Amino acid sequence: MPGRLIQDPEDLAAHLAHFGVKATAALIKKWEPLYNLAPNNDALCVRQRGNRREAVMLRWGLVPYWEKDSATAKKPINARSETADQLKTFREAFRKRRCIVAATGWYEWTPGKLRKQPHCIRPAHGLPLGFAGLYENWDSGVGVTIDSLTVLTCEPNTKMAQLHHRMGCILDPAHYDAWLDPKNEDVDALKDMLRPCPNEWLTHHTVSNIVSDQRNKGASCIKPGKIAARWA
């Protein structure tokens, strides 16, 4: 499952065009590649309200709309695709507030003796990866708002099963429009889109444990390598 994300498109405008949105000048200006995006950080997402589709930064970790205090609230970074349409925390968002995380990879960790071995997962053919997500517009009632999201999960495909027993739902690009359409309330059809993507879409390699410390934000996170033998 995605617990750390990568968003490092070579060309931001082309990356967003793949999801049917234009990169605003403001976004392009402040954009920096994210090699180690952790929970509670802002992730680059695409959403649609009415007929307007937009690229937006959403905080990873969904703050339920009824929470009084966002600081102490439980903020799930993942939601099971099998049940998200029914659970109180996600039901409304599943029907009306779906989004796509415009990613270029993520990390998984496999057990080691003393430290875990991180793996970097990338699209095999260079296309962006669109994780299916749900977002929420939290309002404190006293002027503070937070736009947050959670990533849906499903069974892994056989390639990812080597690394973990869950994976993020990566949408087929053919489903982007239907997934993002807020008027689409065909829950069965929506759930059908939340399946493990084909093995062929992904490739992965081990990386050093630099990435395990979320303060390390640089490109060295994705560099092939492994944890030192003494940790393995």
Added chain:
DNA sequence: CCAGACGTTGTT
């Protein structure tokens, strides 16, 4: 009716 929970993953 009111009170209390509302989530996932991994690990044990």
Added chain:
DNA sequence: GTCTGG
């Protein structure tokens, strides 16, 4: 806000 449990 809404559902579940008691």
Added chain:
DNA sequence: CCAGACGTTGTT
């Protein structure tokens, strides 16, 4: 997801 804290009283 991993890393890091996990506490109070009193004094500065």
Added chain:
DNA sequence: GTCTGG
């Protein structure tokens, strides 16, 4: 061991 913070 478990929770919080990032």
